[in-house]
Amino acid sequence: MSFVLDQVRRIDGQLDRLHWSKYASTPSSPIPSSASDNTPSDDDLLDDPPDAVRVAELQAAINQLSATSIRNRTLPLSSRTILSALRLAAMLDAHSSTQDEGSPRKTHPVEHDLEWLLVSKAIAQTHGLIIHFLLEQTLPLGWDIWYWDEVLSSSYYLGLYSVQTTPRRIWQWSNTVYHDARRKFQATGGMQSADQAGAVSISRSWSKFYGLVKDSIRDRSLADAQAKIMSPLMLYRSEARSKQKGLRRLREMSACGLGVLVDEGMNLDFDDSSPRRSKDEKDEWKTIVSRSLSLMETILRNLTILDLGIHEFEDTVFTSVEDDTELSQVNATDDESNQSLALMVNRLQLILQVHLPNHVASSKRMVKKYGRPSHIVRYWLPAAALLLSSSTLLRIAVNRKAQIVSWLSDLGTTTMDFWYNWVVEPIRKLVGTIRHDKDSEIAIMSKESLEGDRASLERMVVDFARDNPSTVSGTPLNEVEIADVRAKVREGDLTPVLRAYEQDLRRPFVGTVRGDLIRALLIQIQKTKVDVEVAVGGIDALLKSQELVFGFVGLTPGVLVCLGLFRWLGGIVGGSRGRRAQKGNGHRIRLLRNIDRILSGSAPSNNGMLSYKDHGMLLCEVHVLRQSAGSVMPREIFAEFQEEINDLVDLRTGVERQIRVVDRIRWAYSNWTR
Structure with missing residues (x-):
């Protein structure tokens, strides 16, 4: 969304308000059956009712040009759409034929007002169309x-x-x-x-x-x-400086034309609903519409004449509008008003079919003359080198065909293996971990291994205690004592074995021959094995508690590599759009810097307002800033941002207030402009 859409919608709303305010104080009267409910009747001005077919044609054309129509979601409309709406209402052919015959048709006041509303909406759409073209022309310069x-x-x-x-x-x-x-x-x-x-x-x-x-x-x-x-480089430098000067002059002229068109064209912001105003005063908006039409035509005819300075261009435009007497009959008699309306339709057709295309073509010629060289000029040298070396490259490719095919095959195999081993397989394991799949559980050792070793240790200690009852009580062990020994072994107490081990260490040779020392030593080795398995089981439990973390860690390398590769390919495929997206907030900071520079370096007039050229440059920068901010700001924040933008481009507030608005935007919306 840009301020061009707001401009067209604002003018369209003002035209509707000014048109219907004429009937606001008129008593209700019968309305023709074919007219819409919003069409006022004017039977108090003319006894004969309006032509119902003609009213329907005009209303259909007005709806086609209305900015509030559901069909018109893209504003401004194209020149072909504007002309088709006029042809739908038979404005072009009808007014041309009546003007040639010299006997204009007597129209009903309601029809006449609808014709004025239709032509005014067409001029408003043309006004927005020209602003759009000037913006599209000025920004790339x-x-x-x-x-x-x-x-x-x-x-x-x-x-x-x-x-x-x-x-x-x-x-x-x-x-x-x-x-x-x-x-x-x-x-x-x-x-x-x-x-x-x-x-x-x-x-x-x-x-x-x-x-x-x-x-x-x-x-x-x-x-x-x-x-x-002069040296060759000095000649080329002089040529580059001359082209740059021409581009600067073209941008200044386009910005000046944009500023004049926005500030002086279709300025309908006044109260027309006062019942004490005379008929001529209430029809003042028709004069503004006709002068705006002349203003658009004059700007298009003089905008690409770079020999004119900025002040000469402004003087030429305003002088031509003042001297344009063909459109001065809008508030005269009915016949003269009809002739003026027909003339406005013809002038509008001339603008859309002749002046606007000629201006676009002339602007393209100037950009081609002063702008950067074409792609063929800039890249002919590498293209020629590539063309001359194409035979060598082809011969190398043919001679190394087998190697190239092998490289491509290996590259494809490596890519597929990387995808399955480092992306698909970790994801599958991660999903299994989330679902508590037993096959995906991390385990250093099985539960059966620890239970078997512990049971074996119990049997070893119990058998040793039975064979050596002196280590426990000195008498043969009963079932109660055996159960007590087994319970102590589960808790890690090997007292019977250790007592025998201590006694045999006093006479190690005898204990070795008898076998009790070696037996006690082997039991302690089994105990050490069980203790190690218990420790490993604790580590195993810890790993299982963090199994999801390890799954994400295993998935991270593959995801990072794929993400980096996809972003690189997206940057190549996206081209300039991808690079513009990467600029992000830095681009908006530079736009605010340019806006501040325009306001600070401007030469305000006596009333403290910007010149037309500076206002046009400001509108270009604000247009880009608004489009850039709309893509990153939330909807409610962007609605507030639009209010600041409207205050910023309002010429009547003065330069000082506009500078304060820039400062407020800088600190209030720093999250999206840093």
Whole structure:
């Protein structure tokens, strides 16, 4: 959304309010059956009712041009849509025929008012269409001016520019020499005697033409002798500076035309509902509409004349509008008003079919003349190098076909293995962990291993205690004592074994021969094994409690690699749109900087308002800022931001207040502009 849509909708609403305010104080009266419920009857002004078919045609065309219509979601409308709406109401053909015949048709006041409303809405849509074209023309000029800044700021870029434009210079020089020699050759008689002397005369004519070519080259060399005093880089620098100056002048003229059109065109913001105002005063909006039409036509005809300065352009525009007497009959008699309405329709048709296309074509020619070189000029050198080396590249590709196929195959296999092993498989394991799948549980050892080793230890200690009852009570063990030994073993108490081990250490040789020392030592080894398994079981439980974390850790490398690869491919495929998206908030900061610079460096008029040129430049920057902010701000925040934007572009508030609005935007919306 841009301020062009708001401009068109605001003017459209003002036209509806001004049109219907005429009937606000009129008593209700019968309405024609074919008219809509919102169409007021004017039977108190004319006894005959209006033509129902004509009213329906006008209402259909008005709905087609209305900014509040559901169908018109994209504003402003195209020139073809505007003309089709006028043809739908038969405004073009009807008014042209009546004007040619010299006997305009007597129209009912209701029909006449609807015709004025239709033409006014068409002019409002044309007003928005021209503003849209001026914005689209002015905004890209900044990039071309920046290109020439880059060329002028570096000798490397300047040399590169000279190499890029060398073929064009050679072609222009050769073309000039050829046409000069041809002109001289035709002036001396050319090949008139060729029919008389045959091939000999043709040979002499070609020799003569070749001599004229050499003379033209010598003359061109003498003419360029003064330019050769300067170095080639200085010549290219002068050319780049001249092109940049032309672009700056074109941008200033476009911005000035935009400012004049927004400030002075279709300015209908006044109270027209007062019942004490006279009829001429209440029809003042018709004069404003007609003058706006003349203003649009004059701007389109003079906007691309770069020889005019800014002040000369403004004087020319306002003088032409003041001297335009053809549209001054809007508040005269009915016949003169009908003729003026027909003239406005014809002028509007001329703007949409002639002046606007001519302006667009002229602007494109100037941008092509002063703007950055085309892609063919800038990239002919690498393209030529690629073309010349294409045979070598093709021969290398043919000779290494098997290796290239193998590389591609390996690349595909590696990519698929990476995808399945580092993305698909970790995701499958992660899903299994979330679902508590037993096959996906992390386990260092099984539960059965620990239980088996512990039971074996119990049996070893119990058998040892039975064989050596002296280590427990000195008498054979009963069931109660055996159960007590088994319970202590579960708790890790190996007292019977340790007592025997301590006694045998006093006589290790006897204990070894008897076997009790080795048996006690092996039981302690089994105990150590059980203790290690218990510790490992604790670690196993800890790993199981963090199994989901380990799953995400295993998935992270593959996801990061895929994300980086997808962003890289998106940046390549997205092109300039992707790069603009990466600029983000930095771009909006630069826009605020440009707005602040325009306001701070402007030369306000006596009433403290911006000039038309500065206002046009401000509108261009605000237009881009509003579109950029609308893509990142929440809807409720953006609605408040639009209020600040409206205050910023309001010329009547003065420069000082506009600067304060910029400061308020900078701190109030810093989250989206930092």
